[in-house]
Amino acid sequence: MACSRKTIARGCFGKIYKEKFNGTWAAMKKVPMGIISKKQLEGECKVYHSARHCHVVKLLGDPWLQDGRWHIPLEFIKGEDLETTIFKVQESKVQLTPKVKATIITGMCEGLFHLHSKNIVHQDLKPDNIMVEHGTHRAVIIDMGLAKFSFNGFSSAQNCGNVAYSAPEILQGNGVRDKRSDVWAMGKIITELITGVRQSSNLASPTIREMLKDSPYCNVVSKMVATNPSERASMAEMIIEIRHLSVGIHLGIDMLAKPKAGTGQAKLGLVAHDGPRRTGPVPVPIRVFVSEFFKVPILCPLPPNGTVTHLHFDDESGQLVIKQIFMRNGNIVKHENMKIRKS
Template sequence: MAGLKRLRDGKIAGLYDLDKTLGRGHFAVVKLARHVFTGEKVAVKVIDKTKLDPVARGHLFQEVRCMKLVQHPNVVRLYEVIDTATKLYLILELGDGGDMYDCIMKHDGGLSEEVAKCYFAQIVHAISYCHRLHVVHRDLKPENVVFFEKQGIVKLTDFGFSNRFQPGKTLNTSCGSLAYSAPEILLGDEYDAPAVDIWSLGVILFMLVCGQPPFQEANDSETLTMIMDCKYNVPSHISSACRDLIGRMLQRDPKRRATLEEIEGHDWLKGVDPSPATKMSTPLVSHRSLSEEEHGSIIQRMVLGGIADRDNITEDCLLIPLLCCDFVFQKLCNCLNLSS
């Protein structure tokens, strides 16, 4: 990742205007931002590299590596990585409907099973794709599932604990959130990577239909005991098929947990479209949603910004059929010698 030649207050290399803070962590802050040429809103994860210890640096490297590898309609896209002397900026796709945890908290007793299965099928579809690329998420939880209401879908985000794995070989890094972590991770054992994501999927499904986590006691010690004993109670109104699927994922022994193939083929998910996003061909910014005046304004700003002359912009991006936001990002990066 190449360094930048310039960085102005509230603006990243002249490309994005930073706005309000959306979230905050130990080493990073997530901000709303707007692309100065297209007006497209994005989320920018700003990491303070001076505060990173070797472990955190390793997690950051894996996050970027895995997000660049994973390109799926139900995974939040990483558009750009901008590196400076002290900061790293991850330019991310911005959801417009909040996260799944907030959605669950608005529904006492959980969502209806018909709605829950639509969301859950998409999450499973995304994780199945990740595992085929030998990427394990390791921090699956409702807070890391984001709604894209205009598209009518959900997407996975926050790959901060993700990693590559080799089938048949174990991992040993302890990570994730207590209430969603598999027993073998909490014990500090070596573990089969795909199995820990499947446990977390079981917790997510339980929360979707029940409105609360299966393992959440007054303190962490009691919660840990419940997880190790695999003790949870499914409310009586939950269907037998849904109960069965939850039970197949929340197995203390990872070897007894359902595989992703078994989950996708389970009776509870029969008839549910796991990939509605694949039917959408409209990019983030296109001629379908922009007026001719807006097209002209974008091109004019690109010309004034020194990206290219009008003829080259129009020819390169095939403006008549399509003007895609990704094209704008790439042209800007090529002009400013940024690494993508």
């Protein structure tokens, strides 16, 4: 097995090396057998198998024991951790433009939304545990060593994780790490990505509203870092709005939702950032696009049945490319492409 002889990271319980595995580069996690039991390793692998998604690091094969260490082959991501991107600017190869920030935010939120949809709690979310792929800016949640399944308050692993990104109820000893504490940690990470400033552990909604008052993510993040976990938004509640914001930022438009006179119903409108701001919503012919296509980036793998939508913004042409794939019984029955340019 070829090896770069370079330690590329340190996980919760072991070091990670860049090595060849089945003809491709892998991030090989090596954990001394005295640190993790076979049962714990099987639990971690079960999490990886359930969590397969393009924004969650993949397990490439079954682990094996060699030289007193468990070898766990994981997806190798050519990029850098978000800690470097945000706080080590001179070392970073990622230029944090508004579009790049939106891509990263959407990607890591899609990954967390997927984990939670599978009843998986990460427990250890922090910028060190999110990779940003160079070139594509794909955000990937990594280091599932502390991740656990959580069903109706019952967990499959210990309640543990880092302190710096712990929700208020965890720091106060009044709660357990669950989906809600994951959401709080993600809200803090988004705040640090937007501001470029390390945030304190007593982050709260009022602080966020002032800090992010000029950011389109202000409302979303405020709901994610609510002090009371029972009032905190879930990823399922937030993901649609996060997708809307991402597409709007890539198109250079604002999403306006103002009530129609006398109806109380919102009317959709778009306002260009690069022109004078209009006083009211501007009717647009792509309303069907907004309602039907602001849905989901492509999922990995494709579902056996249903429709998958992939959104991609082409910087060169200034077009938003939408690809729709229609699945039935595991087969692609229809494929459509649509390109939209901001007028």
